Amino acid sequence: MLEKLQLVSMAQALASHSSSRLQLIAGNIANADTPGYQAKDLLEFNVDFASVGDQPLRQTRSGHIPSGPEFDESKIVASAFTTPNGNSVSIDIEMAKAVQAREAHTMALSIYQSASSIIRVSLGRG
């Protein structure tokens, strides 16, 4: 029932996007010295309301759970510099992106928490 609320499904999608983004960032930092490695990142989290709409996604069987907005296109970041061995990872930029992902994740979890506490209040369980 919580999934029908668009706010909650958006928060879930943002939390999932943040953890996927953090995985790419961790891969970039781990390969910061690998020759020829290009830094990767996810496209920005952007829910297209026209496609999500009010109707849930069509299910082919009744047991399937409709999923929220999808995003798994990772892109190669066009970096401003490459070291002589072809590596394009900048640790400072990656750390800044990691902080962004962390804050987005925290915000998504807070939204989810406040939505569920509102529902709890409305159920009379404060």
Added chain:
Amino acid sequence: MGDLAKILSVSASGMQAQSSRLRHVSENIANADTPGFRRKLISFVESGDGGEVSAGRVSLDRRELQSIYDPGNPLADETGHYDGSNVDLVIEIADAREAQRSYEANLKMFDQARQMSQSLFDLLRK
């Protein structure tokens, strides 16, 4: 949740690669005065599809050995020179600094992933 667990293994592989890099740096420094010693270079290679890194081949630096003038040394030739090593302490110390910085960045990613999964579990407690 699977992403967060993947991040832990990616960051752990990064830390392991950087510490093996530091091990080779310390081997080079320890043998800075060994005659005929060529410094070891280690290259990283991306392994797996999640961005994990592993230490690749160890190769020897092809630079010229330093020619040291010491007629009293048993290895000296008729001009009084013998071949030392091609280890430059400044380069090794800079390499060690960089390995430490990358190690700490990987450790930060590990910690961040751990905290994010912790806050996910905290949702259940409320």
